[in-house]
Amino acid sequence: MKSRIDTLDGLRGIAILLVLAGHTVANLQPLGWLETPWIRALANPGGGVRLFFVLSGYLITHLLLQEQAATGSIGLLQFYRRRALRIWPAFYAYLLTLVLLALWFPTGLNVGTFTAAATFTWNYASFWAVPPPEGTWNLGHLWTLALEQQFYLLWPLALIVFPRRALWIAVALVIWCPLARVGTYYLFPAQRGLLAMMFHTGIDSLMAGCAAALLLQSAAWRERLLRCGRLAGSAALWLLVLSPLAALHVRGFGVSAGFTLDAAAAALLIAWMHRAPPAWAQALLGRGPLRMLGLISYSLYLWQQLFLSPDGWLAQGRLLAPLLAALAAAVLSYRLVEKPLLGLKDRRHRSPPLPGLPAKTA
Template sequence: MPFRLTYRPALDGLRGVAILGVFAHHAQVPYLRGGFIGVDIFFVLSGFLITALLLQEADETGRISLRSFYIRRALRLFPALAVLLGAFVLFPRVFGMTRADAAMASGAAAFYVSNWVRAFDLLDLEALSHTWSLAIEEQFYLLWPPVVALLVVLGVRRKWLILVAVAGIAEATVMRVVLWNGAESWRRLSNGLDTRLDGLLIGALAALVLASLSSLDVLRRRAFRVVVVAAALTLVTVLHYGRAAAPPMYFGVGSLVSLCAALVLIGTFAADTWIGSLLEFGPLVWIGRISYGLYLWHYPVIAGVFENHRLARLGVDPAWSIPIQIVASLALATSSFYLLERPMLRFKQRFGSRVSGGPEGVGTALAEPRSRYRTSPA
């Protein structure tokens, strides 16, 4: 049976792992300093889901509606971000920022250029620094879907799309080496679209490979399952030992993390795997469902509202810092999900793609509420 993009709770579970890793990294949780690889997992998920969605729309309708795609993306992502930025502009001191700095940082986030602001050290984004990854994803959406749509219109064979993805992965890898040898800062290497494109395109490549299979039986072979387990163990190892600014992350380890994440992702489409069962753990799936709001709010909580030094000045025992940050982040993310994101999803469905079976329900790797990943779908 060929690949079809149907809902899999394990993908939400993988999102849950990603956001928990990012939270642990920012909260400086001991033994999980490599949690920054959660962003790499998000990139892989995003590239995979968006590409699979575009391919299925092309297969079932013969075309790709970029207009509907971008409307869905805007409705999915911007409202929750706008609420966050509004809070910064209205109450900057709550987040430990001046009004002027909060306004400039919010502007960079609103126009999705935070990554370049960080890459060239143009402004200290402070508690909005984490929006760099959202900017990279949005810039990817401006480039990749038109490429896929153009090749569909031209009737080009899918193998050429695979070659384009491989070329993009190679470009990012080479660019990191060139910039490192040119004495560029780790911020430039870590925040540029040109240097982080490989994670997104590895995810896209995973979707292209799955879509090219005539049967998913190969995923059930023992050898592939062993590879998936090895990939998962590699991710766990980097999660523990990884260091964000360490040179190995730019010379192979970063791409290896993305490749391992893609293998685990593909492995969720095989039946009855223990890794898939772990990723389908209920609370983890729920965390994955609210992961967009959790990503938006967790860093302002950790670096701003309930920053460690602030809590210390209030006489809070340091042992309570992380629990307070967890509770506050979950409360804000849950409110965002149920009061804003889910209602916006219902409105967004009016712009569902023309794939048979109803409105689309796939979102970015930074989470669609109850992402349905239907064959018939942002």
């Protein structure tokens, strides 16, 4: 059995490109021809993070269900061990690098920010830590990994304890989150900047992927999916073009409905690319540069933050140097940290390896 789903690696490559484009357009000075609403909308890091989240929810659920069907159970401790081997080494290598760099210049680390980052609680860190300006950027993307780790901790338990209600739990959380975001916006104004980040207001993207994987256990739903090519194309158009433009022109769109609609569109696109990919999609996503970017996307997501900062090379108007540096750091991280430990994980587990995310991590 193949250890990777090539077309989904290609989608992961698209997700990291959206993140890179968004950070580049936001921080490059002077912007020149990039200073247009269209470019700012379509260079969409939020859409990339959403795609990462849905991919993670879908793949984790799909592979846990495979394990359950093959063995009759889900090995919880083995799952946590595999996730730790997949996520922790590259993450802590990045965090250690920030600690070492702090010997020469500010990186935003203090006791509060280091603790929040190291314990995967960054999405709630503002309740007890005040990051310096450098920490807001260098550690800011770690909210996505915090949210994913919290998901990894709880979702397998839900599948074990409530196997027949797991789909309803996923759907209920997808419905709950936009209501929770709007309610929090008005009732707790101080938390408005955290609405996409906190577990109880931002888990809908992961749950949309989980719901899609659970639905596709049914042969009837798999049969319906084969006829959804045009609908999947519409989902891609929504996710990559229409949604970011709507967010640009409609105040509060993302918080109220946009995040959830993006997640639903991404779930349909991912399911279709997994179960019924046409030949052109297999060629575009399953081979070539997009797939290669997908393979290193986790490391690239971690390390791009150091090089695409608002006061670094991009602030000096230099475009090529930070992108190449981020790519080089990601390749080194993948080769020296991720890949060897992925091999260890695979040797000790008989199921296909679990592809990870920065989500993630946004």
